[in-house]
Amino acid sequence: MTMTSLSRRSLLKSGAAALAASALPLGAARAQDGITIGAIYVGPRDDFGWNQSHAAAMDILREVPGVSVVEEENVPETDAVAKSMESMINLDGANLILATSFGYYNPFVLDVAAKYPEVQLRHCAPLWNPDTDPKNAGSYFSYLNQAHYVNGVAAGLSSASGKLGFIAAKPVQTVLSNCNSFLLGARSVNPNATVQVIFTGSWSMPVREAEATNALIDADCDVISCHVDSPKVVIETAEARGVKSCGHNADQRALAPNGFITGAESKWSTTYKIYAEALMSGETVPNLIAGGYHNDMVMNTPFGAGATPEAITAAGAAIEALKGGKPIYVGPLKDNTGKLVIEGEMDNYAPELEKMNYLLDGVIGSTT
Amino acid sequence: MSDAIFMVLMAMLGGAIRVSTPFLLVALGETLTEKSGRINLGLEGNLVLGAMIAYATSYSTGSPWLGVLAAGLAGMVLSAGHGWICKLPKVNDIAVGIAFMNLGTGLAFFFGKPFIQPTAPRLDAIALGAWSSNPQVQQALKVNPLFFVGLGLAVLLWWMLKNTRWGLIIRMTGDSAASARAMGVSVDRVRLLATSAGGFFAGIGGAFLSLYYPGSWSESLSSGQGLMAVALVIFARWNPIRCVWAALLFGASGALGPALQSIGFSKGYYFFNAAPYILTLVIMVLSARSQKAAHEAPGELSIVK
Numbered sequence: 076m077t078m079t080s081l082s083r084r085s086l087l088k089s090g091a092a093a094l095a096a097s098a099l100p101l102g103a104a105r106a107q108d109g110i111t112i113g114a115i116y117v118g119p120r121d122d123f124g125w126n127q128s129h130a131a132a133m134d135i136l137r138e139v140p141g142v143s144v145v146e147e148e149n150v151p152e153t154d155a156v157a158k159s160m161e162s163m164i165n166l167d168g169a170n171l172i173l174a175t176s177f178g179y180y181n182p183f184v185l186d187v188a189a190k191y192p193e194v195q196l197r198h199c200a201p202l203w204n205p206d207t208d209p210k211n212a213g214s215y216f217s218y219l220n221q222a223h224y225v226n227g228v229a230a231g232l233s234s235a236s237g238k239l240g241f242i243a244a245k246p247v248q249t250v251l252s253n254c255n256s257f258l259l260g261a262r263s264v265n266p267n268a269t270v271q272v273i274f275t276g277s278w279s280m281p282v283r284e285a286e287a288t289n290a291l292i293d294a295d296c297d298v299i300s301c302h303v304d305s306p307k308v309v310i311e312t313a314e315a316r317g318v319k320s321c322g323h324n325a326d327q328r329a330l331a332p333n334g335f336i337t338g339a340e341s342k343w344s345t346t347y348k349i350y351a352e353a354l355m356s357g358e359t360v361p362n363l364i365a366g367g368y369h370n371d372m373v374m375n376t377p378f379g380a381g382a383t384p385e386a387i388t389a390a391g392a393a394i395e396a397l398k399g400g401k402p403i404y405v406g407p408l409k410d411n412t413g414k415l416v417i418e419g420e421m422d423n424y425a426p427e428l429e430k431m432n433y434l435l436d437g438v439i440g441s442t443t
Numbered sequence: 444m445s446d447a448i449f450m451v452l453m454a455m456l457g458g459a460i461r462v463s464t465p466f467l468l469v470a471l472g473e474t475l476t477e478k479s480g481r482i483n484l485g486l487e488g489n490l491v492l493g494a495m496i497a498y499a500t501s502y503s504t505g506s507p508w509l510g511v512l513a514a515g516l517a518g519m520v521l522s523a524g525h526g527w528i529c530k531l532p533k534v535n536d537i538a539v540g541i542a543f544m545n546l547g548t549g550l551a552f553f554f555g556k557p558f559i560q561p562t563a564p565r566l567d568a569i570a571l572g573a574w575s576s577n578p579q580v581q582q583a584l585k586v587n588p589l590f591f592v593g594l595g596l597a598v599l600l601w602w603m604l605k606n607t608r609w610g611l612i613i614r615m616t617g618d619s620a621a622s623a624r625a626m627g628v629s630v631d632r633v634r635l636l637a638t639s640a641g642g643f644f645a646g647i648g649g650a651f652l653s654l655y656y657p658g659s660w661s662e663s664l665s666s667g668q669g670l671m672a673v674a675l676v677i678f679a680r681w682n683p684i685r686c687v688w689a690a691l692l693f694g695a696s697g698a699l700g701p702a703l704q705s706i707g708f709s710k711g712y713y714f715f716n717a718a719p720y721i722l723t724l725v726i727m728v729l730s731a732r733s734q735k736a737a738h739e740a741p742g743e744l745s746i747v748k
Contacts, residue, residue: 285657
């Protein structure tokens with residue numbers, strides 16, 4: 076009995092001493108060697124969509140001296156992501172991990188953050204709670220609806236019929252806000268424009284997305300945009316049917332050489348560079364980064380052949396206005412059931428907009 | 444209102460023609476396999492692997508039809524593996540099928556990475572709606588040649604199973620292996636050939652997905668169509684002609700959700716989007732209850748025995 080308790084105690088002592096001895100120089104060595112940033116994607120990194128938008132930013136980060144990048148694709152929102160994060164920490168020595176899919180956060184990012192307090196974890200969605208969540212975790216996200224507003228401006232002036240189509244995955248706030256902003260952009264240049272929305276009910280379902288694109292075109296829509304994980308099928312189907320399209324998440328210009336107008340993209344490289352600089356200079360990595368055009372966190376894809384000259388001019392002016400803080404949601408605005416939903420002028424980052432659960436008057440479709 | 448109904452009907456007709464081909468080809472492949480007395484649940488893997496191989500081949504060679512052929516061959520090789528393993532003693536064909544489903548999709552995901560980005564040359568459609576001035580009718584009647592390949596194959600299989608010596612041998616192996624052996628037929632070889640040919644058809648179904656509709660390779664491309672097609676076979680009661688109707692019905696029901704939303708009937712889209720799956724369940728319940736279905740099932744199937 077004495078033997079075991081003694082040996083356990085000595086083991087703990089020597090173990091702690093070894094840990095203390097090894098941790099300090101190791102930490103110092105890492106700071107000198109540069110930093111490692113890991114990114115985890117829920118799908119393939121070249122999906123023409125959400126994952127590609129992050130992967131493109133990681134490619135930019137790769138070029139920054141002193142930064143090495145590790146990536147893992149196709150990590151499901153299960154225990155698998157916790158294992159990926161731990162292996163990035165333990166095997167690759169990651170100082171910061173970017174968890175890019177919504178379902179990674181709770182409990183996986185939270186658990187790993189609590190287990191490894193010396194590693195920074197940032198998750199791409201507005202979920203981090205400063206009061207309850209670990210201080211080495213955090214959130215970053217962009218107000219992509221601002222870029223969808225610009226899409227709408229360009230689409231409104233590139234459409235002959237004024238009937239625009241929007242293929243939406245699920246009726247959640249970000250999707251609804253993108254769809255509503257698309258409408259308001261189009262209405263800012265053509266007061267009679269409408270947006271017809273079709274919900275597929277799934278983030279990625281190529282056959283149904285193609286069906287939805289065909290159905291919208293059969294309903295006389297002549298510009299198609301979307302909010303699904305990978306817009307490749309939507310853009311290609313629209314191009315094959317000879318109608319114009321606006322992109323989402325990544326640069327899809329090459330998919331529609333005749334009909335592409337512009338696309339809404341997040342500029343994650345802005346955020347990732349802020350993180351890398353903070354890590355390298357030893358400063359605190361910000362817990363929360365959010366923004367839109369005013370702080371260079373969203374952008375529009377360079378114009379394609381589908382954009383008319385008027386559309387290019389007006390969209391450029393709209394971008395400048397958004398950079399200056401021009402509000403998108405200016406009341407009174409009704410939803411498409413006739414209820415007054417926005418009374419006055421809304422700041423583009425107003426918290427009320429986070430509760431959006433309606434489609435505005437002018438959007439044809441329903442959320443349920 | 445009648446305009447709206449016309450639109451939905453046209454969309455469902457178009458959807459039936461556009462979406463049904465992979466269902467049909469997989470269902471025909473499964474029918475042939477099951478007629479010989481084995482179940483191959485792995486055809487979902489053939490579908491996904493075929494889609495990837497077809498896209499990759501078309502991209503590399505510039506010829507989509509070469510892609511179709513390559514997809515068929517890849518499916519054939521995969522199913523030959525299933526047929527070979529299942530002839531070993533004490534092997535459960537359903538478990539092997541599930542393993543091959545994962546193998547096929549896994550191989551496709553692994554080797555398909557470089558082909559998600561590029562755009563490959565795709566199959567052309569035949570415009571059968573040129574007689575109509577209505578653009579919707581024209582659109583609905585743009586038909587891919589593979590659809591006709593599927594129809595022709597269904598008739599050929601039906602005739603072959605019913606009227607030829609080969610058909611008789613396949614049916615006999617499927618209904619009573621002992622009788623087949625007594626006749627001097629190698630049961631394992633017949634099943635291996637039938638499974639491989641079925642795998643070839645399913646591979647071509649995959650080529651349709653990536654080379655025509657929706658027409659690009661991605662990892663979520665099939666979303667379980669290969670599995671549903673296997674369920675269709677039971678609904679079609681192992682009859683190739685009935686497979687055609689079942690596949691068309693599935694295609695049409697898949698088009699229902701988007702079509703109803705496009706005419707402004709947008710409440711309850713989750714329900715309508717689920718139509719094909721609800722239909723699968725209803726069909727399975729109905730057909731499982733039917734005495735006739737049990738009677739028509741090949742007697743050697745492990746689920747029947």
